[in-house]
Amino acid sequence: MKTVFSFVLSFVLLFVASATFAQAKKESFKVAGECGMCQKKIEGAAKKAGASFASWNTESKVLTVRYNSTSSNPAKIQKAIAAAGYDTPGFKASDAAYNSLHDCCKYDRGGATAASCCDSDKCTKTACMKDGKCAPDMSCCKEAGCIEKDCCKKS
Numbered sequence: 183m184k185t186v187f188s189f190v191l192s193f194v195l196l197f198v199a200s201a202t203f204a205q206a207k208k209e210s211f212k213v214a215g216e217c218g219m220c221q222k223k224i225e226g227a228a229k230k231a232g233a234s235f236a237s238w239n240t241e242s243k244v245l246t247v248r249y250n251s252t253s254s255n256p257a258k259i260q261k262a263i264a265a266a267g268y269d270t271p272g273f274k275a276s277d278a279a280y281n282s283l284h285d286c287c288k289y290d291r292g293g294a295t296a297a298s299c300c301d302s303d304k305c306t307k308t309a310c311m312k313d314g315k316c317a318p319d320m321s322c323c324k325e326a327g328c329i330e331k332d333c334c335k336k337s
Contacts, residue, residue: 206234209256210246213238214269214289223266223287231262 213224221238224245228236232254233247247259257272264273267283269291280291 205251206248207251208246208248209259210244211256211260211271212243213245213263214291215240215243215287216289217286219284220268220287220289224263224268227262227266227268228259231259233259 215221215224215238217240221240224238225236228245228247233249235248236245237247238245245263247256249255249259260270260272263270264275265279267275267279267287269275269280269289280288
């Protein structure tokens, strides 16, 4: 009897664990910012919006988040980050939020986060180029560090 009970309990726990992990998602996207102070604010805003993990790289400007898909999503996280004053691919920070940033945190708002590595059918980064166009398999964009899903358009 104990063996059957242990087997059933193990099966139930395994099922619950697999269902929990199936809802965990990981995303990466660019977030405009400049320094370590920005890093704390960006990561904090992402966590308040439901990310269980958030890590923003000050060099690449890429934020990697993990979140539970039943309670959060990339749009919710990006909106919270924009409300904190930082532009994301999906949301631009309001002028008031941007202006409230510390002087060292003010970044060029020229739209760098919204631009992908490819513009139309031509790559804008030489690391992405193969004969002036994106590679047909779009692997060059991954090599160049582009994270947007539609980074390269087939030519």
